[in-house]
Amino acid sequence: GAVVSQHPSRVICKSGTSVKIECRSLDFQATTMFWYRQFPKQSLMLMATSNEGSKATYEQGVEKDKFLINHASLTLSTLTVTSAHPEDSSFYICSAPRRVYNEQFFGPGTRLTVL
Amino acid sequence: DAKTTQPNSMESNEEEPVHLPCNHSTISGTDYIHWYRQLPSQGPEYVIHGLTSNVNNRMASLAIAEDRKSSTLILHRATLRDAAVYYCILQINSGGSNYKLTFGKGTLLTVNP
Numbered sequence: 001g002a003v004v005s006q007h008p009s010r011v012i013c014k015s016g017t018s019v020k021i022e023c024r025s026l027d028f029q030a031t032t033m034f035w036y037r038q039f040p041k042q043s044l045m046l047m048a049t050s051n052e053g054s055k056a057t058y059e060q061g062v063e064k065d066k067f068l069i070n071h072a073s074l075t076l077s078t079l080t081v082t083s084a085h086p087e088d089s090s091f092y093i094c095s096a097p098r099r100v101y102n103e104q105f106f107g108p109g110t111r112l113t114v115l
Numbered sequence: 116d117a118k119t120t121q122p123n124s125m126e127s128n129e130e131e132p133v134h135l136p137c138n139h140s141t142i143s144g145t146d147y148i149h150w151y152r153q154l155p156s157q158g159p160e161y162v163i164h165g166l167t168s169n170v171n172n173r174m175a176s177l178a179i180a181e182d183r184k185s186s187t188l189i190l191h192r193a194t195l196r197d198a199a200v201y202y203c204i205l206q207i208n209s210g211g212s213n214y215k216l217t218f219g220k221g222t223l224l225t226v227n228p
Contacts (some may be wrong), residue, residue, distance in 0.1 A: 008159060034214075034216070036218075041217045043202070043220050043221060044153075044159065046215065046218075047220075089151070093159070095216075099214070102147065103161045104151075104214065104216060105161070106151075106160065108157060109156070111156075
């Protein structure tokens with residue numbers, strides 16, 4: 001079946017540094033991908049829609065200059081958390097829709113810890 | 116966005132059927148009903164989706180009320196691996212972003228051995 005991968009699965013960084021998270025669709029092309037954030041004991045919160053070849057669309061309240069999204073190819077989207085702070089520590093999850101089947105495939109998530 | 120209402124939690128015994136309810140009284144005619152589930156520390160997993168008719172797949176069945184204002188996800192024989200948070204989501208059919216999913220709080224299913 002379709003698979004979406006994320007890398008890294010876990011990252012620990014110092015406050016003030018930037019962290020890049022990759023999301024790949026492994027056996028299908030995705031012109032659109034989605035980025036979510038999930039805090040402990042909470043539901044997934046959609047952060048932005050990543051669009052291949054154009055700018056990402058951010059949800060209300062999400063800082064586009066802090067969470068940089070690049071959708072460089074039909075199988076790769078990246079999320080860069082710039083100048084990370086401890087409050088950015090969270091579980092970041094990407095997803096890609098496979099339109100023919102009207103399903104979304106989610107990555108396994110990236111656990112970010114900012115010290 | 117159209118909203119869904121689910122119980123916070125439910126319990127089941129292993130090998131018994133589980134019926135997970137979802138209310139979506141503000142659903143519009145073109146909105147799909149999706150179910151996803153999330154195991155701890157993992158990304159969500161697609162379970163099933165439907166529009167008007169009941170649907171079956173290898174994981175579950177989806178029963179949709181005639182007025183479409185509610186639906187029920189049915190796990191025919193719960194196993195310990197089915198313990199997860201189950202999300203009922205309306206996929207708003209609205210042009211370019213019609214694959215966007217908005218997650219609610221979901222139902223935490225506990226399966227007892």
